[in-house]
Amino acid sequence: MSSPNKNDALIVTVIASFLTPFMGSSINIALPTIGLEFGANAILLGWIPTVYLLSLAVFLVPFGRIADIYGRKRIFTYGIIIFTISSLIAGFSISTEMLLLLRVFQGMGAAMIFGNVAAIIASLFPAGERGRALGISVTGVFLGLFLGPVLGGFLTQNLGWRSIFFFNVILGLITTMAVLRLKGEWTEAHGEKFDFLGAILLGISLVALMYGLSELPAAYGLLLILGGLLGLLVFFLVESRMESPVLEVKLFKNRTFTLHNLAALINYCAGVPIVFILSLYLQYIKALDPQTTGILMAVQPVTMAIFSPLAGKLSDRMEPRLVASGGMALTALGLAFLAFLSQQTSLAWIMSGLVILGLGFALFSSPNTNVIISSVTKRYYGVASATLSTMRVLGQMSGMGLALFALAIFVGSVSILPENYDHFLLSARISFALFSLMSMVGIIASLSGKKED
Incomplete structure (x- = not known):
């Protein structure tokens, strides 16, 4: 494997590892400012980071499985593109509801990215070099955790909260250019069937559980939680009998x-x-x-x-x-x-x-x-x-x-x-x-x- 391909892979994985923790921690700092502009209440503000995590949770397992079947680099690239475009549009949000919708798409893109970082390294680096490469990629996580609050606070105070999303657009463009330079494709489960039933059950259960938590103490909030837990139990039973499960x-x-x-x-x-x-x-x-x-x-x-x-x-x-x-x-x-x-x-x-x-x-x-x-x-x-x-x-x-x-x-x-x-x-x-x-x-x-x- 060529050295440039390995270097490009490291650039890709470091930036990709940076994106998720940075987006999560930086947007939290901006919440009071967003609330002031849109007149959002405490619960609605809480959904801005939560809906991103919910989308990530719903799509992470299915897209990880899809990447196994149809190609990790392909799904990773689509994820970067979705994340970048949704970040760009989110920067022009005119309401909390619009921002929440775009955070769903950000989470979807992040799920396509997040599940493939380690796999790309494992595919490109031999066993003797893999540990060092994984260590370098983890640096991106720590940088994201560290710079998220600091840079998020700086950007919010000096350039406005929208600049956080525009900053992610720049990172997304750099990552897209780097991933397009990678050669080869990796489909470890090529030809296997995708478990649509399992993916749908998992998604519906997680959404019901999460929305139910936010609606307590109302009775329908409790019903949603019970429905979500029942759905996860059914998911477990279905997946344990599936020949090619999503999990x-x-x-x-x-x-x-x-x-x-x-x-x-x-x-x-x-x-x-x-x-x-x-x-x-x-x-x-x-x-x-x-x-x-x-x-x-x-x-x-x-x-x-x-x-x-x-x-x-x-x-x-x-x-x-x-x-x-x-x-x-x-x-x-x-x-x-x-x-x-x-x-x-x-x-x-x-x-x-x-x-x-x-x-x-x-x-x-x-x-x-x-x-x-x-x-x-x-x-x-x-x-x-x-x-x-x-x-x-x-x-x-x-x-x-x-x-x-x-x-x-x-x-x-x-x-x-x-x-x-x-x-x-x-x-x-x-x-x-x-x-x-x-x-x-x-x-x-x-x-x-x-x-x-």
């Missing part, structure tokens, strides 16, 4: 694989709403500008970037599940810090909580991935990786759903104003306390996995 559910018979995927789901569920809630808190309650908010929010990803290499080394020298469990414990502690938010809470206290969370996420992520991949045979590495990605997105989506639920209960469908700051703070404290308790369950799940031989 290989038989792997969940492996106890270690299942428990550590559950721990991953809990970890991402607890992690994603942090930026959303604290962005609103710092700008509404503390009256900070978007740029300053972004700089403060960068404390967590910077800590993650510093300590992630240490976590990787630790998981090589001692049992990975123990390192991951320690990370989950620190996550629970950091969330407990934030569960005491009030109008008088100092920025130093918030930053301390973010440092603890950054260290916790760093110690959990790569060791937990190590356990999951090591728990299956080599032929299932790709499926295990895709399943973990699905758990990550489902966790992110569920976390935002629970945060929206708390807002709906305590704030309601109104704008966040000084007269309801106390209600907003109550919803924030309850959310962080709940996520802290969930992380404690995650510790048990992580420790319960079988010890590696």
